[in-house]
Amino acid sequence: xxxxxxxxxxxxxxxxxxxxxxxxxxxxxxxxxxxxxxxxxxxxxxxxxxxxxxxxxxxxxxxxxxxxxxxxxxxxxxxxxxxxxxxxxxxxxxxxxxxxxxxxxxxxxxxxxxxxxxxxxxxxxxxxxxxxxxxxxxxxxxxxxxxxxxxxxxxxxxxxxxxxxxxxxxxxxxxxxxxxxxxxxxxxxxxxxxxxxxxxxxxxxxxxxxxxxxxxxxxxxxxxxxxxxx
Numbered sequence: 001x002x003x004x005x006x007x008x009x010x011x012x013x014x015x016x017x018x019x020x021x022x023x024x025x026x027x028x029x030x031x032x033x034x035x036x037x038x039x040x041x042x043x044x045x046x047x048x049x050x051x052x053x054x055x056x057x058x059x060x061x062x063x064x065x066x067x068x069x070x071x072x073x074x075x076x077x078x079x080x081x082x083x084x085x086x087x088x089x090x091x092x093x094x095x096x097x098x099x100x101x102x103x104x105x106x107x108x109x110x111x112x113x114x115x116x117x118x119x120x121x122x123x124x125x126x127x128x129x130x131x132x133x134x135x136x137x138x139x140x141x142x143x144x145x146x147x148x149x150x151x152x153x154x155x156x157x158x159x160x161x162x163x164x165x166x167x168x169x170x171x172x173x174x175x176x177x178x179x180x181x182x183x184x185x186x187x188x189x190x191x192x193x194x195x196x197x198x199x200x201x202x203x204x205x206x207x208x209x210x211x212x213x214x215x216x217x218x219x220x221x222x223x224x225x226x227x228x229x230x
Contacts, residue, residue, distance in 0.1 A: 002067075004062050019040055026045055027063060051063065082178050085157070102129065102132075161198035
């Protein structure tokens with residue numbers, strides 16, 4: 001289930017997204033026609049309360065609700081040799097993961113590597129938080145994150161783990177390619193086995209009294225610091 005303007009509009013623009021059912025208020029349908037153009041699926045015109053009844057009162061749906069098939073990500077061994085990746089170590093909050101997806105889409109990240117367990121499904125709240133980014137950054141699901149990082153290292157990827165107490169700063173690491181940035185859950189951080197599979201642990205050099213950020217904000221700063229310059 002996708003809802004809200006950006007998730008639904010981007011899904012409708014994505015030819016790889018298989019669509020099942022689109023509900024829209026009259027105003028939202030008019031906006032879709034103006035900004036998206038010809039739609040691949042005809043909307044069912046409904047009142048806002050119909051969508052609210054499907055999603056619950058807290059969902060900010062903006063008059064749009066789409067049922068669609070999940071997107072298939074690329075196979076892990078098919079990732080390009082020059083990729084820039086994010087790897088998520090047991091980050092389960094869908095708001096955080098969605099915000100990370102949005103950040104990844106903004107920076108042109110190739111894919112997000114995560115595990116089948118201890119990760120949220122890529123629907124609903126996550127898609128809304130991703131603000132359309134789910135259509136642009138695929139998820140690559142692996143059985144074991146440590147083994148995936150070892151394999152990426154063997155392929156020449158620099159594996160940078162983020163830790164607020166790491167000795168190295170992002171400035172000292174500098175832009176790298178191919179690159180995988182490894183992010184841990186807020187509070188817990190990276191697991192020990194994940195740390196052991198990183199080439200370097202790095203931190204954001206804060207100057208203020210607060211020495212940590214939301215993981216999606218930290219991801220944005222890290223990508224800006226480490227992405228290869230065009």
